[in-house]
Amino acid sequence: MKTIECPLQEARRLDALHKLNLLDTPPSEAFDRITRMAASLFGLPIAAVSLTDSDRQWFKSRVGVEYSSIPRLRAPCGQVADSGALLVIPDLLLDDYFRDSPLAASGIRYYAGAPLMTLDGHCLGAMCVLGTEPRQTTPQEMAALRDLASMVMAQIELTHALGRIDAVSGLPNRTQFIDDFHDLQLDAAPHEQRLAVMINLATPEQLGHAARAMKSSYLDDLVTGAAKWLREAIGPGRTIYHVATVQFVLLAPAGATLDTWLPGIESRMQTALAIAKTRYVATPSVGVVPFDVGVDDSLNVLRKARSAAHDAIACPSHVAVYSQSEDALYQRRFTLLNDFSAALENTGQLRLVFQPRVDIATGECCGAEALLRWNHPTLGVVGPAEFIPIVERSGLAQAATAWVLDAALRRQRTWRDEGLFIDVSVNVSAANLMEPDFAACVAAGLARHGLPASCLELEITESAIMEQPQKAHAALAAIAALGVGLAIDDFGTGYSSLAYLQKMPADVVKIDQSFIREIDSDVRQQALVSVMITLSQDLGHRVVAEGVETMAALDFLRKAGCDEAQGYLFARPLEAASFQAWCAAARAPAAAAAVVAAAPGYAPRSRSARGPGPA
Missing domain, CATH: 3.30.70.270 (Reverse transcriptase/Diguanylate cyclase domain)
Incomplete structure (x- = not known):
């Protein structure tokens, strides 16, 4: 009669079996050797190392059996697993329970199985031998079968131990x-x-x-x-x-x-x-x-x-x-990084906004910086100060720049078709400068949208160049050769600003906003910015001051001879349609005069900006 374990005992037995990671593993000669020995000792055609899963008997090793598993229902090895005791059936056809089993139906008449017991008393299955004729079992054969089962368990424990001890440290893994x-x-x-x-x-x-x-x-x-x-x-x-x-x-x-x-x-x-x-x-x-x-x-x-x-x-x-x-902060960063990849592929999450750059002398809009914005489907608006540093340190930096560049050029094409000729600048990361074909990709993007190189400016920080200076300078030279403008972004915060000013093929220097914030009241900042402006212009660069928020700051920059300004004093970053409307309003004489009227006596400077170029 089949012995039935209680559910808790069976759950623990299955847990012990699954922890060994033996089920559905490839054949092993160490186990096959024991199985062949069992068949030889008993003089029987069939022997197996049978592991009892929840609904099947799976054979880790087998002789004389083509299939790798059989249903657990009415399988003798299942009773061995339930009882934890040796089971001998001289003739399956004479056994009330097993005469209707799949084994008996397939011609098996004899069965003997010894339990495979763990040290903590869980039975994993059986070391079993089977025959097609009824037979008796001697005490010596029963003892031999138990010894063979012990050999199987020793091999299981050895295999398990090798998978749980680190080979280098010798410690549990x-x-x-x-x-x-x-x-x-x-x-x-x-x-x-x-x-x-x-x-x-x-x-x-x-x-x-x-x-x-x-x-x-x-x-x-x-x-x-x-x-x-x-x-x-x-x-x-x-x-x-x-x-x-x-x-x-x-x-x-x-x-x-x-x-x-x-x-x-x-x-x-x-x-x-x-x-x-x-x-x-x-x-x-x-x-x-x-x-x-x-x-x-x-x-x-x-x-x-x-x-x-x-x-x-x-x-x-x-x-x-x-x-x-x-x-929680780290997990949020990781989530953002994973989700940003999907945002690059799905429409509707990413968009560009545009912040005007204003000619200080005339008050006219002379360019716009394209800035990336992200509206996450579940987290809502994610600020650029949060997600851009994460993206730039990842393998998504190149893909992000490619997305921004294509979107900016597509917007440029639309504006030009509607009569707005404006230069657009796009930020570039260190990873982009390491791409061997980056300049070619920029050229391909311009050609794809039918735009002249003169309408695009790429902004690069000094720190990005310093990561691998030789490769960076080679990439910048190739970009400059296209006719695309180059700007040194966040000037003054890098490693060796003055040294790199004379080496970079840059058209524009953008003074970082950290030097502009207190400029209307900090005499030292004023002196430093004045030197930056004069030196940059003497080296042939046009100077843009970032983060201009007050008329006092604009007044100082005008007197210092700065060429352009960018900041909340003029406009926050604008949606594309709003930027177009802002440009139209700023072109009106009254609007232009309002921008510069706060400082009478200013002297307009000649501008070396690139023209709109052919459409």
């Missing part, structure tokens, strides 16, 4: 941590608060440099050295897990709190820093995360600990406690 964390959830009191501590051995930049400069054994030496030190530091009887290439995790004992544990961690960290910096040129960091048993799962605890360890890199002690607010 991430899989073992997940299992032990699950056991903790079962054994500890519900909602008990515990601490997880992650040790990160080096920063991503250090690992990248080491991979390029050091031997392959460097990383192994770093890991083995850290593993040895960690074992000594935490003492016997405690487990530390090697969960990623240079990351280790340990669980604090029950009752440990941040107040009692943090001082000890910070003290040991100082020793670790001294060792790591002298021996390995590495900077370890530690992240500590409190978690509630039964609430947080293992993977989420690892993620939070990794986040804290990353934050710790910038801390003086190199130890940081998980911050929910910092984590």
